[in-house]
Amino acid sequence: MNLNHVLWAVGLAILIALPFLAPPYFLHLVIQILIWAFIYTAWSLMGRFGFVSFGHGAFLGVGAYVPALLWNYYGLTPWLGIPLGVAGAVLLAIVVGYPCFRRRVVGHYFALVTLALSQVVLLSLVAARDITGGSLGFTQKAVGHSWYALQFPEKGYFYVIAVLLWLAGLAAWRSIDRGIGREALEAISEDEDAAAAVGIDVMRQKMRVTIVSAALTAVGGAIYGQYVMYLNPETVSGIAVSLQIVFAAIAGGVYSLLGPSVGSLLTLSLTEGLRVWFGTDYIGAANTIYGILLVLCIIFMPQGIVGSLQGMRRRGAIAKPLVTLDRQSATRRPSSAAQ
Amino acid sequence: MDIYLLEAIINGILLGGVLALLALGLNLIFGVIDVVWICYADIVMCGMYAIFFLYAQYHVPLPLAFLIAIIGIAALGILVHLFIIAPVLDSAPINQLLATGGLLFFLQSFATLLFGTDFRNIGVRLPVLEVATIYVSFARLIAFAVALIGAVALYVFLKRTYIGTAIRAISQDREIVGLMGVDQRRIYLVVSGIGGALAGLAACLLALQYDVHPFIGNTFGPVIFMICVLGGLGNMIGGFIAAFVISQIIAIGGYYSSTELSYVFAFTFFIVLMFIRPRGLFAP
Numbered sequence: 001m002n003l004n005h006v007l008w009a010v011g012l013a014i015l016i017a018l019p020f021l022a023p024p025y026f027l028h029l030v031i032q033i034l035i036w037a038f039i040y041t042a043w044s045l046m047g048r049f050g051f052v053s054f055g056h057g058a059f060l061g062v063g064a065y066v067p068a069l070l071w072n073y074y075g076l077t078p079w080l081g082i083p084l085g086v087a088g089a090v091l092l093a094i095v096v097g098y099p100c101f102r103r104r105v106v107g108h109y110f111a112l113v114t115l116a117l118s119q120v121v122l123l124s125l126v127a128a129r130d131i132t133g134g135s136l137g138f139t140q141k142a143v144g145h146s147w148y149a150l151q152f153p154e155k156g157y158f159y160v161i162a163v164l165l166w167l168a169g170l171a172a173w174r175s176i177d178r179g180i181g182r183e184a185l186e187a188i189s190e191d192e193d194a195a196a197a198v199g200i201d202v203m204r205q206k207m208r209v210t211i212v213s214a215a216l217t218a219v220g221g222a223i224y225g226q227y228v229m230y231l232n233p234e235t236v237s238g239i240a241v242s243l244q245i246v247f248a249a250i251a252g253g254v255y256s257l258l259g260p261s262v263g264s265l266l267t268l269s270l271t272e273g274l275r276v277w278f279g280t281d282y283i284g285a286a287n288t289i290y291g292i293l294l295v296l297c298i299i300f301m302p303q304g305i306v307g308s309l310q311g312m313r314r315r316g317a318i319a320k321p322l323v324t325l326d327r328q329s330a331t332r333r334p335s336s337a338a339q
Numbered sequence: 340m341d342i343y344l345l346e347a348i349i350n351g352i353l354l355g356g357v358l359a360l361l362a363l364g365l366n367l368i369f370g371v372i373d374v375v376w377i378c379y380a381d382i383v384m385c386g387m388y389a390i391f392f393l394y395a396q397y398h399v400p401l402p403l404a405f406l407i408a409i410i411g412i413a414a415l416g417i418l419v420h421l422f423i424i425a426p427v428l429d430s431a432p433i434n435q436l437l438a439t440g441g442l443l444f445f446l447q448s449f450a451t452l453l454f455g456t457d458f459r460n461i462g463v464r465l466p467v468l469e470v471a472t473i474y475v476s477f478a479r480l481i482a483f484a485v486a487l488i489g490a491v492a493l494y495v496f497l498k499r500t501y502i503g504t505a506i507r508a509i510s511q512d513r514e515i516v517g518l519m520g521v522d523q524r525r526i527y528l529v530v531s532g533i534g535g536a537l538a539g540l541a542a543c544l545l546a547l548q549y550d551v552h553p554f555i556g557n558t559f560g561p562v563i564f565m566i567c568v569l570g571g572l573g574n575m576i577g578g579f580i581a582a583f584v585i586s587q588i589i590a591i592g593g594y595y596s597s598t599e600l601s602y603v604f605a606f607t608f609f610i611v612l613m614f615i616r617p618r619g620l621f622a623p
Contacts, residue, residue: 050431050433052433052436096610099614100614102614103614104617105613107432107433108375108432108436108568108572109572109613109617111436112375112564112565112568113568113609113610113613115564116561116565116609116610119602120603120606120610123599123600123602123606124599124600124603126599127596127597127600127603238557239557239560239561240557243440246437247437247440247441283451283455283456284447284450284451284453285448285452287445288445288448288449288452290444290448291441291442291444291446291447291448292445294437295423295438295442298427298434298437298441299426299427302431302434
């Protein structure tokens with residue numbers, strides 16, 4: 001317990017010191033890791049309960065494109081554009097999620113329906129090439145340093161935004177983890193009929209977690225867009241980014257707070273490291289190794305990296321199953337929920 | 340009726356044949372092994388590359404190149420099962436989906452690494468037939484015919500042979516079949532091999548019509564899943580019909596608007612239908 005606090009303190013100290021010490025390129029990498037960590041955490045809110053969505057590419061795309069388009073065409077500040085984008089993503093989540101849950105579209109079927117949703121957004125963005133620039137991508141009008149436009153050429157600002165965003169994502173994860181809803185959702189993911197029979201409002205619980213997950217993903221997409229100042233349908237929507245989200249989250253581990261973040265850290269630094277290592281002569285080398293690691297990870301560590309490490313640590317301490325321990329620690333210190 | 344619309348419809352039917360063939364392979368694997376190979380279209384991509392290199396680079400005669408590709412991809416299917424599916428056979432279904440998804444990443448990037456992102460064509464130019472002022476590509480006609488023959492051959496194999504009967508039995512009741520003296524592991528390997536061979540066959544037909552590049556799987560993959568789910572995962576006849584429904588939506592949608600929008604229509608149609616019939620169009 002104390003060790004955990006010390007680790008958190010050290011981690012935060014490093015995060016605070018980083019912008020003063022790290023070179024810009026490194027900082028750039030860290031900002032990306034944090035933004036994606038936030039998105040992966042948002043995904044894991046659903047993923048951990050067995051609702052494996054390949055539709056987060058859709059939410060990400062809507063969240064990223066709506067504020068960017070509104071800014072370029074109407075000069076609308078992202079401070080209004082981002083909420084509109086989030087509203088769009090939530091609307092999409094409701095329009096697809098509600099009938100899905102009502103009609104009991106689960107498992108493979110849910111994964112494939114949401115995959116189709118991602119493709120719909122991707123192809124719509126490409127098809128509307130007169131407005132979005134299609135596959136060539138879309139660049140926001142740059143105005144230099146501006147709070148109104150939420151554009152900062154200096155990395156420091158986005159670093160702070162990314163850190164705050166990431167912490168907010170962790171807080172959201174934890175509040176669901178510690179809330180009563182978690183027990184309900186776990187019950188639903190194990191047996192929906194039984195859950196309904198003991199009085200759980202299945203629809204309400206599922207919709208709630210879906211909406212939160214979609215909204216946060218859209219926010220992540222918007223901030224990512226504001227940061228890199230270039231959007232491409234392929235990188236913020238469609239099957240590729242959806243798989244990227246699912247994989248990184250699963251590889252890190254969806255059952256633990258920091259799992260998706262570790263997934264983001266590892267996958268992005270691996271991709272980046274391999275890219276630097278191989279240079280541009282070997283396009284694809286990085287992802288080849290990445291793909292192999294993913295397969296190995298899923299075969300040998302289905303709990304994800306963090307989950308497996310925790311499992312080892314716990315097996316060393318007390319021989320009890322993971323879930324039971326989590327619940328005990330949750331009841332033992334309810335006051336620390338806001339951490 | 341507009342002559343171009345008619346042409347679009349005919350081309351849609353012809354495209355449907357190849358899609359139906361792919362859906363058959365995926366459905367067979369799902370129905371028997373209960374695993375969705377999300378990388379199925381990328382395995383087809385491997386076959387297309389094999390054909391390209393054998394024929395265009397090393398000047399192997401085309402029929403021989405086709406044969407090698409079909410056998411090679413069948414072997415690849417067996418390897419995929421042995422090394423990726425078999426270890427996760429007992430874990431959560433979603434992990435199986437993700438394991439093959441990892442393979443998708445691997446195949447796409449490995450192809451990029453080996454061959455670059457260039458579009459390559461095997462350079463076989465088949466004539467275009469003109470029937471009563473309607474242009475029909477000969478390559479598509481062949482693809483359609485071969486796809487139908489392949490489907491019928493698979494049907495006969497499943498209905499008439501001992502091992503085909505065993506395969507159908509497994510898809511009906513996985514638990515009991517072991518007691519009847521059927522070796523599940525062997526059946527799984529056979530099915531993966533057949534699934535691979537169908538992917539190889541589809542690769543031959545697609546290589547005649549399309550350029551091959553590392554991400555061609557992303558074009559077909561999602562459509563094939565959609566077809567399988569629409570027909571009811573594991574329901575081969577349903578998938579076969581669904582292939583033609585979807586290819587018609589794509590063809591007619593493409594005629595009235597753009598290619599991308601026609602796919603948007605198809606995917607939206609799929610999503611809406613899933614709400615109306617969650618277990619597929621032809622679910623009992």
